[in-house]
Amino acid sequence: MVEISSHSCVRFIPRTKQTSYLRIYAGDGCYSMVGRVGGEQGVSLGKGCDFVEIIIHELMHALGFWHEQSRPDRDNYVIINWQNIQPSETDQFKTNDPIVVDTLGQGYDYDSIMHYNSMAFSKNGMETIMARTGGVRIGDNLKLSRTDITKLNLLYNCYYKIPSMMRLLPWRFGTRGFWPQDRFEDDIIGMDFYDAYRSELLNERPYSRTAVKNKNLLWPNGVVAYVFDNRLGYHQRLIRQAMDRIESVSCVRFVQRTRQSDYLYIFPGDGCYSMVGKAGGKQPLSLGPGCYYFEVAEHELMHGIGFWHEHGRPDRDKYVQILMQNVDRRESSQFGKNDPMVVDTLDEDYDYRSIMHYGQKTFSANGLDTIVPRVSGVPIGIAKDLSITDIRKINKLYNCKSKEIVSTPAQLIATTPASSATTQPGKYYYSNYSMLRIINYIFG
Missing domain, CATH: 3.40.390.10 (Collagenase (Catalytic Domain))
Structure with missing residues (x-):
């Protein structure tokens, strides 16, 4: 910290009552989110990270x-x-x-x-x-x-x-x-974003992939402003239909941007990807060629309002087996398990049917299964719409008291098909790059 402060106007101060701060702890490896995301923000300096250059590296990630x-x-x-x-x-x-x-x-x-x-x-x-x-x-x-x-x-x-x-x-x-432009890590997300947004020197660990735990990453009052890139043309209608579907089952509302400083910029990029939750400023959500399916648009919008992949839950090994030997080596990070410190399952059981679940052969290098359910005969990754549990989670996350939250027996969740998350994992950019000079921290 002294090395950074001595060469800049950035100052690190012990936390008193600040709501946004770094929690520096001995985790599993060396990693940090990039920039300020708000609330308690983890910086892990675990075994093997006790070198000055590594500590400087991780603090620089945290600064943006x-x-x-x-x-x-x-x-x-x-x-x-x-x-x-x-x-x-x-x-x-x-x-x-x-x-x-x-x-x-x-x-x-x-x-x-x-x-x-x-x-x-x-x-x-x-x-x-x-x-x-x-x-x-x-x-x-x-x-x-x-x-x-x-x-x-x-x-x-x-x-x-x-x-x-x-x-x-x-x-x-x-x-x-x-x-990151303004205040701002394919389909992880940019966030794990939190998939965004952690970083490492020699050991990168993604964060939560079910729902964001940090409430600063939610859209205030569930209102999400957006702008369509004109290049989307008639595909705008399909994306709007996916928005309408989410609105029909929750209190979340997608509104065309007027003067809002925080908004989704939906454009035809190289693949299907989004940040997870509200990152602040102009926030990219890409739906490029090959992404123009209702379920894909719905999947990316779910990332945008704060949801990670279901198979990234910390408890996922009880429900699915990941066959890393069959995974395309370039996409192995998409099958990581997330830190329970930053994940919120919203007290819901694992959902094979979730629109946020990968399919059985997603990112296969050899045509063989990459994810196998531990419940025999359960199909995964074929959902064409939100599951009942997805709907319940949206309403819990955004405190939609006016919406009835349906209770679903666990056995139904375990026997219904999962989502078709056919997007391109790897481009979730996440973190709120706030230009603050005072960085509050605690050790824990």
Whole structure:
């Protein structure tokens, strides 16, 4: 903390009564959400994380920084050797979508404390990242680089702290590429967002995937403002039908944006993805080619109002078996189990029928099952609409007292088909990048 404060106007202070703060604890690995999301926000520094450079790295995530090697233009500067990467960690080497990042006009920084080293997540002792510039070392910095300091001060408007000299590479991508636009991690979500929005140095752990536990991530009074990108054309009607369906069973309302500062920007991007819950500002929800199905639109809107995937529940192993040997190695992170500290199941049983449940062969590398229900004969991932439990959860999450919440026997939930979450996992961008200079924290 002192290293960061000494080079910027950012200050870390012990929490007194602040409602938004970092809870720094010894969890399972080194990870943090990116930026301020509001409320109690976990930063894990567990076994093996007690190095100054790792602590600085995680605190920089919490302040709003992503990994340097995830910039959209990174392939101009480094080579990713996919064949050398541990299959379970390939997701850590994806590039970020330029629509949600901003580089602050700075060039690629090999020296950044946020850059992986050349052997990160290697499965065979060979390099996973190579610099295209000969003789350049990467990922071995023990403190903030000059460019890290410059970005930190630009982000928090500490102009009097900006170094006068910087070793920068020419910026070829324009003005986007590193920072979440405004205040802002495919179908996880961006959030686990919370899928968003955790980060790690050597051990990334996603957060809750059933419903957000942090009430700051809910849309106030259940009113969700939105804007359609004109390129959606006639597909807007299908998306509006999915909105109407959610409205018909809850007190949630989708309204066209007028002057609201927080809203969904629904556009035809590269895949089907959304942040989870309200991130703040212009919040992307992509429904691109291949996503124009009622159930897919419904699935992504459910992410947008605060719901994670059902198979990411902390207790999921009691109900399904994940066959990692059949999972496409690039998508292995989509089958992670979430931290119970940030998940809220809303006191509902596991729901095979949920619109938020993956199918039996989702992301299969070989045509074999990736998820197998422990209840024989139960189909999963074929839902065309919200399940009764989905409806009940929406009403509980948004405290819809005027709506009748139907009680469903557990045996019915266990014998009804699950959702068709056929979206593209991996692009849930999440965290509320609030430009506050004072970061409150507690140790726990």
